[in-house]
Every structure is written in C-alpha cells, then in structure tokens.
Amino acid sequence: MRTLKVDLGDRSYPIHIGPGLLPEVGRLCREAGFPLQSPLLIVTDSEVGPLYLDRVASSLADEGFRTVVHTIPSGEASKSLENFEAIMTTAITGGLDRSSAVLALGGGVVGDLAGFVAASYMRGIAFVQLPTTVLAHDSSVGGKVAINHPLAKNMIGAFHQPKMVVYDLDALKTLPKRQILSGLAEVVKQGLMIDPEFVTWLEEHAEGLVALRPDLIGEALEHSCAIKVGVVTQDEREFGIRAILNLGHTLGHAIEAVGGYGTFLHGEAISIGMAGSALLAVKLGRDRAIYTDTIRVLKAFGLPTVLPDRYSEDELIEAMMHDKKFKQGKVTFILPESIGSVSIVEGIEESAVREVIGQLKKGDSPW
C-alpha cells in the first residue's frame, strides 16, 4: 500500500493505493477515528455491490461498525435528485448522525452522488471514497461532488473533501474493457494537461496499461492521482489553475448531455473533447502537431477521436451554454499549447466552436 497525502489544511486527507485494500477498510476507518456508535452508510451500485459489498461490509463489521447500505442502479442516469432523496431517506431511517460517515463504493457516479449526500446530510458529514474503477481515480480526488440536473451535468453539487480515499487496485480486474479505456482517458488527460514525459511513458506502455499489468497500472494511477493532487492543493475551489483539469470537458460534457448520459462513457466523451480542444487550438493558430500528436496518443488507447454525425451543432452549443465553464455569454476552453501543456482561453466565439464541431465529425484538421 502506498499513501499520497492531499494537503488542504484542516481538510487534508490520505489516498491509500494498492492491491487488497477493500478488506482493510474497517481497520482504516477505525484508525481514521470514526466512532463505533455512529452508523456508517455504504452507497454502492447494482454492478459493484454484488462483487465487493460483502468484502467491505464484513471488514467494517469485524471492527464493530454498524452499517446501512443503499444500492443504486449503475450508470450516469443514477446521479439524479430522485436517488439523492432516496439515499437521504436511507440515511435518516438508518439513524446516521453528525459523527457518521458515508462510504462510496463504486465508480465516479457512486462517488459523486454519495459525496453530495455526505456534503448535505445534516449540512455535511464525513465522506470516504472507495473507488472501484480506473476512471474514479480522478473523481475521488479533489472534493468535487455533484448530481446532474436534466438540463446539465454536475450542475448541483458542493466542494466536500473526503476524509480518506481507499483505492483497491484488485477491484479493477473485474472491469469491462470499455470501462478501462474510458478511465485511461482521464489518465491521458492528466498527462496532456501538464506532464509531457508522462504522456510519452503512457503511449509506450499503452498495451500493458489496457491489459491492467499490475506494475504499470499502479504506477500510472498513482502518478495520475499525484498530478491531480498537485493541482487541487493549489486551488481547491477552482478560482484559477484548477480549471485546467477540465481539458476536453467543455465539449465532452456537452457530448454526454446531447447523446444522453451513458451513450458515450465519460472518458470516451472527453477523449473526443480533447481531440476537439486540439482542433480548436490549431484553428486559433497553434502548431498543427498538437492535433496529430493528441490523436495518436488517444488512438494508442483505442479511444474515440471522431464525433458521430448525429450530434447536432445547435444542441451541443446549447448544452455548452449550460455548462459551468460558460460565463457571461462566452465560453472558456482549456487548450493545448503543446503536448503536456495547456492554457485557459476565455471568450472563444461561438462560430469557432461550431467550425470545430463540424471538423471533428470528419476526424481531421484542415488548419
């Protein structure tokens, strides 16, 4: 087990990464100081629960904790106000008090939803992330929690740092391949954003990473978490630099919203979004190699880089206008300056974005 420390003053917390950690959750919760008198709520989903819930629940029971469980259907559609209310009901009837904690056992959907419950129940109780996917290495770090509004993704939420992240790499073994690739898209994003050497390393080891070779995937995820920790500790509430984490996300979120949550997985959507950001960068005069290099890396991981024809420009633009990065009538993009370096570009004209969307459907750059 390796431990990264997220240093945020009185909201600091550890990220434990390694194999075989879910059976240690009870011990780690004891050591973190959670009182045995206050019940713990485990939130999980219909795919992860059958695989790993017993492991976590019995580990907690062995230490003397009482637990309450709430299982949601797997998938992005579960990040709804309906499920939020249902989990609140479970928390209340289960007797959770201010010293209780919510444990999110699953991927990003479970983490985001359970995290917003933890942020809001009795105005905020403790929260523990138990990510079980590659993608969730990203969402479980940094304290952003949210649910979706029918009109826009992650529109209702909070900043609520976990007390602890326990990332059992064994849980990744049962992931469908498409989920693994989607998760690796966020790993690639961390590299494209800030770390050119990491991008080179990732491209070289793409095959082994997709196959979840233990040495490689552990190193990639730890490094990816560390990159995110570095950004988040500089700017916890996204007043500035933290926005670079949204590379590929402005368009990616719009693709998810327009396609219907779940049509493209999150990582697939941001992969196309990163291709779009590279196109936009080139259109605005940056080096064409930015686009070709970005595409090459994404394709090494079997990730999509072309936008299907059926996505309407109007609908994508409309969805972007509802995005949190849309402000005072213009849209902000995170654009690559080179591989492993980005800048925040505000006030991009709608016409440029429309042109890039058109080009993204052809899968090539004329610029």
Place this chain on the structure above:
Amino acid sequence: MRTLKVDLGDRSYPIHIGPGLLPEVGRLCREAGFPLQSPLLIVTDSEVGPLYLDRVASSLADEGFRTVVHTIPSGEASKSLENFEAIMTTAITGGLDRSSAVLALGGGVVGDLAGFVAASYMRGIAFVQLPTTVLAHDSSVGGKVAINHPLAKNMIGAFHQPKMVVYDLDALKTLPKRQILSGLAEVVKQGLMIDPEFVTWLEEHAEGLVALRPDLIGEALEHSCAIKVGVVTQDEREFGIRAILNLGHTLGHAIEAVGGYGTFLHGEAISIGMAGSALLAVKLGRDRAIYTDTIRVLKAFGLPTVLPDRYSEDELIEAMMHDKKFKQGKVTFILPESIGSVSIVEGIEESAVREVIGQLKKGDSPW
C-alpha cells in the same frame, strides 16, 4: 441605516439594517461588486412577492442588472426538494453563471431554500439575504441553509454564508400579527440564551415591540442580530458553542414535524420548546424560578407555552430521534441555568423527556 459586520475571515459580510433599504438593493449589489454581465436570481414567495418584488427588481434594473425571478408558495411546506429542483431549472434556463448571485426576498423559508440553491448551484455561488419578517433576522445571519426531508426538518443543507444581508425594517409593517409574535420568539430566545439585561428590556417593552414601534423594533432586532453574530463568529460550523442557539429547538422542531409544517409557526413551536427546556431544567434539579420566569416573558409576547393534548409523546420522541441534535442514541438539550444563561446538556434520558412532554401539556411544573 446601521451596519453590523460578521467577521468570518474571507467569508465576512455586512448586515445592513434600517428603514427604506429595499429600494437600495441595486446600489448595494453594485457596491458589493456583483458583475452586471451575470444575471441575478430573485427567489421570493406568493405573499412577499406582490408586496416587495417590484421595489427590488426595479432597483436592480436601475443599476443595469438583469434579473430572473422564481416565486414559491409561501409556507414551510415549500422548503422541499421539488421546489429546490424547480429553482435550479429557473437558474439554468435563466443563464446564471458562477459570478451570479441568488437573492432571497422573504422570510426564513425563502432564505433557507434559496440559500441552499446558492450553496449548490454550480457547487456554490453568491447569496444575498433580503429578510422581510421579524423571524428572518435570525435565519439570515449565520450561513445555515437547508431544505426539509419529509422525515425531518432542515435535514438537507449546507453552511453557506451570504455576501450581504439587507434588512429593510419597513417590510415588517405588512406582517400579520401572528408572524410578528413568532419572530419575536427568536428575539426572546437570544436573550434567554445569553443576555439577562436584554430579557428585562424586552419584557418591559413587549407591548411596543409587538406594535412594531420603529425605535424599539429596530433596537431589538439589531441587538438580537448582534448576539447571534457574536455566537456564530466564535463557532461557524457548530462544533461547540453555536449549539446554544438551538435553545427550544430540539422540542420545537419535533412539534413542527409532528403537527405538520405550518400548524404552529416556527416561533410558536420554539416558544413551547423553550417552556419545555425550562421544565426539563427544573426536573433535573435547577431552580424552579427558571420555569416561571421563562413562562412570564413568553406570555408577555402572547406566545404559546402549553403543548396541545393531541401531540403524541411517541411521535415527538420519534421526531427528535431524527433531529440533528440526536446523536449516538441520546438527545442533547440546551437547558437554562438561569434567565440569560444556558448550558449544553448531552445524554438526556428519553424517560425524562417523556415526563416533560406530559407536564408541558398541563402547562405547569410539579418540580
């Protein structure tokens, strides 16, 4: 206009109190630095809107602000997840961005609900309180925002400090008398909690306060706000001393939940709750004068001190178990030590609470 400063580091804010302030809201929002490009959302209710919305909206328009309005039905039942979602929809379709603000024009219900919207929209945007009731002098200070779960009041919420409170005392003139009395219950509570001289002053001037004599009501509300500010700045997130603000609220919230939100107004419920706390204090061996003095002050304001027979002990106890002050199987009460002084008493046995509920229906203390 007088201005109290709430000193909470980078979350500090002013409370402006005085007559004629609603037409100044536009100017005050400009001076507070809100950008004209970002629309403002005014949340109000069906009783307050027709009286004061024009005043606020035109004052904002005069300064060049764009506004979006959402009106909810008046009453505690509006603090629901349904209204929360509906306001979110208005905010999204109205184009609110991260630099926008939510203005709560109304009483505590509007403030709590709009405040939780502000706390959660895009993970938190600016919030301005425009209280129009006596009661809201209390809820508009301190940053506690929340909505109700069908099983328990204020169960879903956040700590989200406003950027500014603008308290126009002219708005009180249209309040029904029962609302005035309910609001004065929180003023009396601040005194009973921490300030014996203030209690004496309040009792002496009860008649003039109920009649809203401008000099008296202004002084009372400013002093009551100042007491609350003093407590909140010591303990923003209620890890300790802030809990004393809950004098009368453990039982009061249960009375509201069991009776159905709106049967008793909040101030009426906590008036009975304060009578109950005094009874419990006497039962636990404190001076009997605590009870008789408390009752005398509450009655001077025409506030209820007897619990109607129809309230079942079982239901009240059940509701208290869902209260945030119920922790690890026992209940915490704020109990008077004397008039103007309280202590936090944890671990009170259910049997003692049951006995007090029975006695509270008789309206007397045998102890």
